Amino acid sequence: MPGERSKPIMIGLALLAIVAVVATIAIPTWRNHRVAQHLDEALQSGEAAKLVVMEAATVRGGLSQLKPGDLSFNAASSLNAYTSKIDVSETGRITIATQNTGAEPDPVFLLTPLDNSATGGNAPLVWSCDIIAGATEWMPPRCVRPALPAPATSTKG
Numbered sequence: 001m002p003g004e005r006s007k008p009i010m011i012g013l014a015l016l017a018i019v020a021v022v023a024t025i026a027i028p029t030w031r032n033h034r035v036a037q038h039l040d041e042a043l044q045s046g047e048a049a050k051l052v053v054m055e056a057a058t059v060r061g062g063l064s065q066l067k068p069g070d071l072s073f074n075a076a077s078s079l080n081a082y083t084s085k086i087d088v089s090e091t092g093r094i095t096i097a098t099q100n101t102g103a104e105p106d107p108v109f110l111l112t113p114l115d116n117s118a119t120g121g122n123a124p125l126v127w128s129c130d131i132i133a134g135a136t137e138w139m140p141p142r143c144v145r146p147a148l149p150a151p152a153t154s155t156k157g
Helices: 002-044 047-060
Strands: 083-088 094-098 108-115 125-133
Touching (some): 047 083, 047 094, 047 108, 047 125
Antiparallel strands (some): 083 094
């Protein structure tokens, strides 16, 4: 019978449609996950630079006391497959340029040290993280702006 021959074709077409719908959802999700992993690895490459800034600020007594030679850093030793450049400015700001992440264009991150010692925080510095080039949709979870508590004020009375 002609109807019996068309059943396998209809089932095959239905399965093909299901696979197409799943692929339409899964492929972009997988791609976004991979890009996020690559950007996270790029940010991890800046950890050594953050330690250099933290140590210099601790030794000098704060970010405002940094001297031009305090922040010497061998950036080449921290580069990885997803980091093309790490630069530490004289004020302690760290710029991380990414490469081969899958994001278009590859983002550039700016890590800004914020003095946390006056607020009684556990760490003398906290880090603000921004994307200064590239799409903000690629902001990794580890790259969030910290909420600094207001300094304690004394009341006379």
